[in-house]
Every structure is written in C-alpha cells, then in structure tokens.
Amino acid sequence: MKKLIAIIATVVLLPAAAIAETFDEAFEMNRAMYGKGYTFTWSGQQYSTDHQEEVEARVDATKANAESLIAKAKAHNAEVAKVGFEWKLTKGLLKDAEAAIESGDYRKALNLAAQAKYHARIGLQQHAYAEKNWHLSVPQ
Amino acid sequence: MKIIKNITIGLSLLLSSQLVFSAQPGTTLASVNPEADRMALQNYFKKRFPDAELADYVNGIYAVDADSREQWEELESFPPYEFDVEEGERLFKTAFANGKGYADCFENGGVGIRQNFPYWDKEASTVKTLEQEINECRESNGEKPLKWGKGAIAQISAYMAWTSRDNVFDIKIPEGDEGALAAYLEGKKFFYTKRGQLNLSCANCHLQGSNVRIRADLAGPALGHPSHFPVFRSKWGSLGTLHRRYKGCHKDSRSKPLDMQHETFRNLEYFQTYMSNGLVVNGPGSRK
Numbered sequence: 001m002k003k004l005i006a007i008i009a010t011v012v013l014l015p016a017a018a019i020a021e022t023f024d025e026a027f028e029m030n031r032a033m034y035g036k037g038y039t040f041t042w043s044g045q046q047y048s049t050d051h052q053e054e055v056e057a058r059v060d061a062t063k064a065n066a067e068s069l070i071a072k073a074k075a076h077n078a079e080v081a082k083v084g085f086e087w088k089l090t091k092g093l094l095k096d097a098e099a100a101i102e103s104g105d106y107r108k109a110l111n112l113a114a115q116a117k118y119h120a121r122i123g124l125q126q127h128a129y130a131e132k133n134w135h136l137s138v139p140q
Numbered sequence: 141m142k143i144i145k146n147i148t149i150g151l152s153l154l155l156s157s158q159l160v161f162s163a164q165p166g167t168t169l170a171s172v173n174p175e176a177d178r179m180a181l182q183n184y185f186k187k188r189f190p191d192a193e194l195a196d197y198v199n200g201i202y203a204v205d206a207d208s209r210e211q212w213e214e215l216e217s218f219p220p221y222e223f224d225v226e227e228g229e230r231l232f233k234t235a236f237a238n239g240k241g242y243a244d245c246f247e248n249g250g251v252g253i254r255q256n257f258p259y260w261d262k263e264a265s266t267v268k269t270l271e272q273e274i275n276e277c278r279e280s281n282g283e284k285p286l287k288w289g290k291g292a293i294a295q296i297s298a299y300m301a302w303t304s305r306d307n308v309f310d311i312k313i314p315e316g317d318e319g320a321l322a323a324y325l326e327g328k329k330f331f332y333t334k335r336g337q338l339n340l341s342c343a344n345c346h347l348q349g350s351n352v353r354i355r356a357d358l359a360g361p362a363l364g365h366p367s368h369f370p371v372f373r374s375k376w377g378s379l380g381t382l383h384r385r386y387k388g389c390h391k392d393s394r395s396k397p398l399d400m401q402h403e404t405f406r407n408l409e410y411f412q413t414y415m416s417n418g419l420v421v422n423g424p425g426s427r428k
Contacts, residue, residue, distance in 0.1 A: 018156035086396040130333045139184040
C-alpha cells in the first residue's frame with residue numbers, strides 16, 4: 001500500500017516538477033539541444049528557441065531598421081555598464097555595426113547590433129542573478 | 141544576581157564567538173564578518189591542499205604545484221626584479237623640485253609600512269592604496285602623477301615592499317565604521333560574482349579553479365594574492381602593479397575591465413589583503 005502511494009505521488013509530482021523548471025531554464029535547454037528555429041512547449045504554451053535579438057534582426061535590411069536596432073543595443077549597453085556588467089566585446093560590435101551602415105551593408109549592421117544587444121541583455125540578467133545568488137560561492 | 145549576569149555575559153560571548161565560525165555567507169552589512177570570512181577561506185584551502193603550509197600561500201601557485209615551483213625557484217635565484225628595486229630606491233630618494241621627497245609623505249619615512257596598505261581613510265571615506273598615496277604625494281608637491289600599471293610607480297612600490305619584507309599584513313576594518321565595512325563587502329562581492337561573456341567570477345578560477353589548468357595556465361589560490369606585489373612577470377617582461385593584474389584578470393572573464401585604481405578595484409584589494417592578514421609581505425615577487 002505504501003509503495004502504491006509512493007508511485008502515485010511520483011506520478012502526480014512529476015509533471016509538477018517539470019513545470020517548476022523556469023522559462024529561462026527551458027529556453028536554454030531547448031536552445032542548446034535544438035539550436036535556433038525550434039519550437040518547444042513550456043507551461044502549456046509554444047515558444048521558439050530564437051533569441052529575442054534574432055527575431056529583431058529579421059527585419060528588412062534598411063538603414064532605418066539598422067539604426068534603430070543599434071540605438072536599442074546602445075541603450076541596453078549603457079544600462080549594463082551602469083551596474084558594472086558590461087562585456088568586453090560589446091562596444092567593438094557596436095562600432096562595427098556603425099561602420100557597416102556607413103558602407104551600406106544594413107544586413108550586417110543588423111546582425112552585429114543584434115549581437116551587441118544580446119550581450120547587454122544577458123549582462124543585465126547576470127547582474128540580476130548575482131544580486132540574488134552571489135553568496136552561493138562564498139566558502140563557509 | 142551578579143552570577144546570573146555573568147553567566148549571561150559568558151553565554152553571549154560563547155554564542156558570539158561561535159557565530160564567528162558558523163555557516164554564514166555574510167552578504168549584508170548586518171551579517172558580514174571579515175574575521176569569519178578569513179577563517180573560512182583558510183579552511184577552504186586547508187581542505188583543498190592539506191599538505192600546503194599556510195605561510196607558504198604568499199608564493200601563489202608555487203605553494204601548491206611542485207613542478208612549477210622548481211622552475212620558479214630557479215628564476216628567484218637571480219631575481220628579475222633586482223634592478224627595479226634599486227631603481228625604485230633611487231626614485232624614492234630623489235627630491236622633488238620643491239626639495240621635499242616621498243619620505244615626507246609617509247609614516248616612518250615610508251620604510252617598512254607596506255603591510256598597512258590598503259587602509260580605510262575615514263576622512264576621505266574611501267580605501268587608499270599605496271600606489272594612490274605615492275601619486276598623491278607627488279601631486280601635493282607639485283609633481284605630475286605617474287601612470288598606474290608599470291614603470292616608476294611599480295618600482296617605487298617595489299622598493300617600499302622590499303623595506304617591509306617579512307612584516308605581517310595587518311589590514312584593519314575600524315570597528316563600528318559602516319563605510320569601511322561596506323567597502324570590504326563590495327570587494328568581497330566583486331570577488332565572488334560571476335560576470336562577463338564567460339560567466340566567471342574571480343573565485344571560479346582562484347578557489348574552485350586553483351591549481352586547475354586553464355588553457356596554458358594554472359590559476360593560483362586566492363589566499364595571499366596581494367602579498368608579493370608589485371610583481372615581475374615573465375609574460376609582461378616587466379614589473380607591474382596589483383591593479384595591472386586585476387585589470388587583466390577582470391578581462392579574462394570577457395568583461396570590459398575597470399580602470400586601475402577604480403574604487404571597486406581598491407575595495408577588492410581591501411578585501412583580498414584583509415584575507416591575507418597574518419601572512420607576510422614578500423614583495424616584490426616574480427611570476428611566470
């Protein structure tokens with residue numbers, strides 16, 4: 001009888017445990033396993049493994065679109081710099097994106113700006129994570 | 141009644157001393173306890189490298205890796221920093237245009253004081269490093285400040301460390317001074333925080349990763365990190381300051397590194413040197 005209860009409990013608890021996985025965890029796992037362009041289900045809804053920035057870069061390769069994505073990336077990078085989590089290559093990517101606009105290669109500019117924005121966004125996530133969790137690595 | 145009071149005091153003393161060694165990450169101003177942190181770090185390395193002597197941690201990676209130690213001892217038999225110490229002494233003793241000198245700016249004429257740096261400057265409400273005070277000394281005497289990473293500033297700092305060899309690090313966090321404690325805590329937080337494109341903290345490489353090969357290098361234990369600075373590093377081919385190293389290591393996590401002598405780096409130095417209290421000054425040193 002006890003055994004049966006245990007089995008029922010695991011069956012009932014299992015899906016709950018699967019749901020307890022955060023969206024970010026589910027996203028990262030599916031992205032790592034299937035790459036971009038894959039659709040996965042989380043908490044009953046369907047999501048794409050594309051990064052937000054990959055979607056943002058998938059617009060018409062025009063000067064205005066490229067400039068707008070660079071501006072967004074710059075704003076994010078200013079934010080992440082303020083909390084001390086700016087990444088090493090971000091400013092260089094932004095410079096290269098601007099140079100690509102100069103030379104009329106708007107597709108390239110969009111892709112570089114998307115990378116820069118991704119760096120800044122993940123840097124901000126890192127900061128938020130650190131605020132809550134940095135104590136985990138302090139020896140006690 | 142008196143007995144009861146004594147017992148209560150005794151008990152609370154007991155409890156508070158126990159707290160020092162209890163499991164507390166100390167991540168807030170209310171809970172941070174630098175002495176407990178120092179003990180915990182020592183214990184971490186005692187467990188990790190049971191054969192290493194505590195006093196030997198001033199020798200960095202060479203305290204825990206026999207192979208590289210042999211090469212290093214050979215290097216140290218003709219210390220590559222000897223010229224820099226001599227040049228540092230000459231610079232230290234050369235008077236400024238106004239006739240004054242470095243000796244006028246420091247306690248004890250600047251001799252044998254390395255173990256007291258960095259320190260909490262209550263008036264300025266900030267951590268002061270030795271290099272910073274070298275430049276402040278210059279500026280208050282009408283001279284231009286020196287560049288932070290290498291050259292003359294490292295040589296002068298090396299000479300001052302040389303005159304302090306074997307003195308025991310004695311970094312103080314003045315009791316009841318919240319500013320000092322906050323600076324220490326910021327340094328500690330910086331050290332343990334993952335950052336950059338590689339998502340690495342200093343601790344990832346210098347605690348968990350100590351004596352683990354990272355590409356071609358072995359990262360040394362964090363205990364004793366500042367003891368031998370400035371350092372003559374073969375890879376640099378020159379003498380460099382602690383903040384030059386901080387900047388390089390900060391960048392190794394693929395972060396945009398802070399500038400040398402940035403307040404956060406000074407707080408980091410405050411934390412790291414406090415962790416090395418009880419160890420001796422052995423600067424300048426040499427490293428691969």
